[in-house]
Amino acid sequence: MxxxxxxxxxxxxxxxxxxxxxxxxxxxETARTDAPPPDVTRLDIMRPDLGRPAASPAAAGEAARAETRHRRTIVVTSIGAIAGGLILWAADPGAFAGLPAAFWVMAVLALIADARPYLVPGRRASAIILPSICFTFAILLAWGGPPALAVQLAAVTVAGVRLRHSVRRTVHLALQHAVALGAAAAVAGLTALRIGPAEVGLVSGGPGLAPDGSGIVAGTAGPSWRDAALTCAAAAAWIAARYAVAACVRRWTADSKPRTYRRRGHADLLATAALLLLGPILLVAAVVSPALLPLALLALHAVHRMVRWAGESERAARFDALTxxxxxxxxxxxxxxxxxxxxxxxxxxxxxxxxxxxxxxxxxxxxxxxxxxxxxxxxxxxxxxxxxxxxxxxxxxxxxxxxxxxxxxxxxxxxxxxxxxxxxxxxxxxxxxxxxxxxxxxxxxxxxxxxxxxxxxxxxxxxxxxxxxxxxxxxAHHSPDRLALLAELRTALRENDDGITLFYQPQIAIATGEVIGVEALLRWCHPRRGTVGPEELLRVAEPTPVMRMLTARVLEEVIAQLALWCAEDRPLRAAVNVSARDLHSGDIADRVGALLQRYAVPAELLQLEITESALMVDPFRVLETATRLSRMGVAISLDDFGTGYSSLQHLRRLPLSEVKIDRSFVLGMATDRGDAAIVRSVVALADSLGLRAVAEGVEDEATWRLLAAAGCHTAQGWFHARPMPAADLAEWLARYRPVQPRKIESGKPSNQ
Missing domain, CATH: 3.30.70.270 (Reverse transcriptase/Diguanylate cyclase domain)
Incomplete structure (x- = not known):
């Protein structure tokens, strides 16, 4: 149940x-403008039929109306084909008089063959190849243009019914083949090309056939090399005329300005040429017996397979296999x-x-x-x-x-x-x-x-x-110039360029004035661009795999520097920013653990800073990674708190050790009551949760005093020290003397 x-x-x-x-x-559809409809010969072939069932009675009604239109199309095109044949017969009755059995066999085979037309990937009507053209081209060479055109019109009607074409598309297809046959007939007329009964022996007593009709006489004259060359010329005229008509109709029925089309493949041209040049061979086969002509269907099947394979290859190259x-x-x-x-x-x-x-x-x-x-x-x-x-x-x-x-x-x-x-x-x-x-x-x-x-x-x-x-x-940060910067950064990381360096900014305990740690900030001394700051580097690298390479480089340098400070009996905690891509990769905990073990650095000396934006992409994966790092002893800091998707759940669920208040609030504390209230609230919240509150962007004494009054734990900013290389940091630490806010009467501390 x-x-x-x-x-x-x-x-x-x-x-x-x-x-x-x-x-x-x-x-x-109503959200669109009233722009003219797009060229219907271009985009809709790219949309495969996904076989979706009818969604409503309205869809079923539409299907019934489509079936009615199709029946009407069959009637109209059939009447048109019959009328066209009668007009041709009336214009030249002699061309239809005394046609042999071979003609009628070819005509019937043409109709049968077009019950399975060839479809080449493309949007144009010229992407449809009718196998009947081999028979109608042979009829043209043997008995002239009017019989060939009459058979071709009937065959096009069969193909249109099979493909469920509209009257307009069927007429378009018929026009293409009629003009193509006309061009081939013009070439044959101008060059006196005729491969008819007298040339291949389709009548008794003709050259090449014994007078009694018993067989072919050896040594008799037949079609010459000149006839073969002229046949190729007529086929070329057929192809050129058809594609010219298709191009003209496409231009007239689309926008007034011409379009530049991508070059198409050669499968359709090769198949068309093969079918046309099969025509003279059919005439020669008819010398022996018209009963051999149906064997041509096997050759047509081979051409069909070739076209189908070409279509499958084109589809595989242009369509997604899954969807x-x-x-x-x-x-x-x-x-x-x-x-x-x-x-x-x-x-x-x-x-x-x-x-x-x-x-x-x-x-x-x-x-x-x-x-x-x-x-x-x-x-x-x-x-x-x-x-x-x-x-x-x-x-x-x-x-x-x-x-x-x-x-x-x-x-x-x-x-x-x-x-x-x-x-x-x-x-x-x-x-x-x-x-x-x-x-x-x-x-x-x-x-x-x-x-x-x-x-x-x-x-x-x-x-x-x-x-x-x-x-x-x-x-502008997605301009080609930034793409070039990304490529140069990737090269510099692979070649271990010394221009990529780390600066360290001290973090000061406000209550005691002692240096309790540093934050590692990335710099790149580019040979042409000068110094590239961390914001620019992160903006360029973070959406790409280069970010993982950059993080790996920073982590190794920072942990190696921590090992040096430990050896000098000056242990400092160092904070490193990691991106969302690093946290989502899942292996950052393993990499950090391996580096700490290699350099023999205690895990509590390393702190990783994550942003709230990284949490929003995949919070569960970030939580899993942060938990693994915390269990190793690595401290986790929530950076830029208050500027992203601030959520108290992050403070409750994540294994955090500190919260960093964004500099945008700290800078305005002395002049903006709202910023000051936000900072005091964040400090109180962090203190109640047992977390350290770190204020970024402390640049003057007034802000420092306000933070001290609010009970903030740690300050970081230019008021104490600017970011500096590791060597300069050692000199600064040697000169630095802790200063507490209550001991400053006026002015800035003397050690600045």
């Missing part, structure tokens, strides 16, 4: 999901294939905390969830937009009708709402959310630039805790 109830509940959730998805699609959505390569092609005066938006979606699903339910469940996410996105996104999977838990939507940032934000919000609904997975609802970065395309910016800007906006949304962020001119 319980399982039946769960199944019924799951079915109700799925039905509600379908209906809501339909409503989302309607709302998403069936287009991939990054298809997105790049779609971005490049555009009109320069049309504005579009690229929305990059990154699923939040997707790793939790993999860890809890397994990778198989994670893959099924990704497939359902792709299904829902494909459902709510209109057909004129493109949905792709970039890899992992990243998806993208190329919106083709966007007026500006506000319109793009509305689209992103609808996508976020669609993903926020629970996903039924193995009998349980799974909650998901996504961070969305938006990049607007105007002009001729390439796909790489748009993807980089959308990714930058997505990371900005994650860092701010917002669901949506739009890339703007203020996002």
């Amino acid at each position: 319980r399982m039946d109830t769960m199944r019924m509940e799951t079915a109700r959730m799925e039905t509600a999901r379908m209906e809501t998805a339909r409503m989302d699609a309607m709302r998403l 069936g959505l287009p991939n990054r390569r298809a997105l790049q092609a779609a971005i490049a294939d555009r009109c320069p005066d049309r504005r579009r938006a690229l929305l990059l979606l990154d699923l939040d905390q997707f790793r939790t699903v993999n860890d809890a339910l397994g990778h198989g469940a994670g893959d099924r969830l990704l497939a359902r996410v792709a299904d829902r996105l494909a459902t709510v996104v209109p057909a004129h937009d493109l949905v792709v999977r970039l890899g992992g838990d990243e998806f993208a939507v190329l919106a083709t009708r966007v007026e500006g940032p506000a319109s793009a934000r509305r689209i992103a919000q609808h996508l976020g709402e669609a993903l926020s609904r629970p996903f039924p997975l193995d009998g349980m609802p799974v909650e998901l959310s996504a961070s969305i970065g938006i990049s607007l395309q105007s002009g001729r910016r390439d796909a790489g630039t748009l993807l980089r800007e959308a990714e930058a906006a997505m990371y900005e949304a994650k860092q701010r805790g917002d669901q949506v962020a739009v890339h703007g001119p203020d996002a």
Whole structure:
């Protein structure tokens, strides 16, 4: 009974999901502008049929109407083909008089062959290859243009019915083949090319056939090398004419300005040429007996397999195997294939905390969830937009009708709402959310630039805790110059560049004035850029794997320096900042433990500082890592408290030893009553929880005295000392004399 109830509940959730998805699609459509519809020959082929069932009676009604339209199309195209044949017969009755059995066999085979047309990956009608062209080209060479055109019109009608084409697309396909046959007939007429009954012996007594019709006479003349060359020329004219018509129709039915299309593969051209040049061979086979002509179906099957393999290869290169959505390569092609005066938006979606699903339910469940996410996105996104999977838990939507940032934000919000609904997975609802970065395309910016800007906006949304962020001119830290800086940093870390150094800023106990520790701050003396500060380095490296390399370098240098201070009988605690990427990797505890053991440094001399933003990405993994470090004896500090997603749960759950009050509050204590109240409250909270309170950015005596009055434990800032190299720190420590706030009557301490 319980399982039946769960199944019924799951079915109700799925039905509600379908209906809501339909409503989302309607709302998403109203969020668009009234821009002209996009070129229908480009994007929709990239959207695979995911086989979704009908969601409502309205969908069933639409399917019935589509079937009615298809029947009407069959009637109209059939009448058109018959009328075209009658017109050709009326225009040239002699061309249809006395046609031999070989002609009728070829005509029937042409109709049979086009019941299975070849589809080459592409959006254009020229991507459809009709196997009947080998028979109609042979008929053209043997009996002229009118019979060939009549058979071709009938074959195109069969192909249109098989492919469920509209009347317009069927007429377009017929026009292409009619013009192609006309071009080939023109070449044959101008060069007097004819491979007919008299040339290959299809009638008794002709050259090459014995007068009694018993067989071929050896040594008789047949088609010459000149005829073979002219046949190739006629085939080339056929191909050129067909693709020229397709290009002209595409240009006339799309925007007024021409587009630049990506170069297509050669599978369609090779298949078309092979089919056309099979025509003369069919004529030669008919010399022996028309009964041999059906054997050509085996050759047509081989061509069909070749085209299908080419299509599978193209699909594998352009579609994601797991979700069936287009991939990054298809997105790049779609971005490049555009009109320069049309504005579009690229929305990059990154699923939040997707790793939790993999860890809890397994990778198989994670893959099924990704497939359902792709299904829902494909459902709510209109057909004129493109949905792709970039890899992992990243998806993208190329919106083709966007007026500006506000319109793009509305689209992103609808996508976020669609993903926020629970996903039924193995009998349980799974909650998901996504961070969305938006990049607007105007002009001729390439796909790489748009993807980089959308990714930058997505990371900005994650860092701010917002669901949506739009890339703007203020996002200069994602410029190509910063990418070059990242590459140079990676090279410097691999080559162990001496320019990457650590500075140490003392931390002073306010009550006693003693130096109780230091904070390690990173500096990079770049040969061309000068000194690059820690904020710049972290901003560039943190979203990339370079951050782990940088953290490994800093940890080893700091622990080695702690070993030197211990050897000099001057033990100091050193604090090191670690990023969210380091905490989520899971192996930082092992690396820290190995370094402490190698340099024989007590664990209590090392303190790691984490930020609240790192906690929001994956709090459970951070808690696990912090707990392991704390059990080793490494102190954990919560940095920049009050500026991120401040939560008292962090102070209660994490194994913290201290809380660092952000400098933005400390700097304004002397002039802003609100900042002073915040600092006093944080100090009181930390004290009640048994944690140290450390104030950053102490730059004057007034602030120092206010902190002392508030009961703050530790101060750090330029009022005491600036960050300095380890060698300068040793000299500073030798000169320093502890000073307590109550002993200062006026002025700054003499030891500064």
